Amino acid sequence: MSRVGKNPISLPKGVEIQTSGDTIIIKGAKGQLSQKLSEGISIELNEGIVQVNRSNESKSQRSLHGLYRSLINNMVKGVSEGYIIKQEVVGVGYKASNVGNLLELNLGYSHNIYIEVPNEIKVSTESEKGKNPLIILEGSDKQLIGQVAAKIRSMRKPEPYKGKGIKFQGEQLRRKAGKSASKK
Numbered sequence: 001m002s003r004v005g006k007n008p009i010s011l012p013k014g015v016e017i018q019t020s021g022d023t024i025i026i027k028g029a030k031g032q033l034s035q036k037l038s039e040g041i042s043i044e045l046n047e048g049i050v051q052v053n054r055s056n057e058s059k060s061q062r063s064l065h066g067l068y069r070s071l072i073n074n075m076v077k078g079v080s081e082g083y084i085i086k087q088e089v090v091g092v093g094y095k096a097s098n099v100g101n102l103l104e105l106n107l108g109y110s111h112n113i114y115i116e117v118p119n120e121i122k123v124s125t126e127s128e129k130g131k132n133p134l135i136i137l138e139g140s141d142k143q144l145i146g147q148v149a150a151k152i153r154s155m156r157k158p159e160p161y162k163g164k165g166i167k168f169q170g171e172q173l174r175r176k177a178g179k180s181a182s183k184k
Contacts, residue, residue: 028079
């Protein structure tokens with residue numbers, strides 16, 4: 001058995017699971033998510049506990065077993081608690097602002113960058129004097145919120161010498177030493 005796949009998933013209060021054919025639909029306080037299950041993967045519901053099962057012991061079925069258990073667990077957590085990703089914009093003159101779901105970034109280029117964030121994700125920005133601007137992404141779909149965060153980060157990745165760019169809050173960057181100034 002897959003070590004990840006054999007773990008049961010407990011459903012918090014207010015979360016409902018429905019299956020129709022090979023599609024699983026999970027509803028909760030933060031929204032609704034659906035996932036199509038691969039052939040040979042099935043789920044079993046028992047009094048607030050979900051168990052993911054596979055049909056045989058082939059290598060592909062074993063690898064999909066743990067994958068679908070993780071996907072379903074992420075969906076359950078997303079519709080009950082939600083996910084939040086915070087990103088810092090580090091650099092002199094770098095700014096971030098938003099109007100609705102339109103994110104405007106000023107990252108030292110000759111033009112501003114505008115990113116249209118999907119409606120499933122709520123975006124907000126914080127700018128306090130003396131602190132780096134923050135971009136805050138909130139949503140229930142872990143995959144989508146991670147993809148949007150990676151797209152925002154790709155606009156100006158942190159560079160290793162001064163650390164300027166867009167980084168995740170709390171991320172430790174590997175810094176490099178610059179050229180040595182004196183040669184004797």
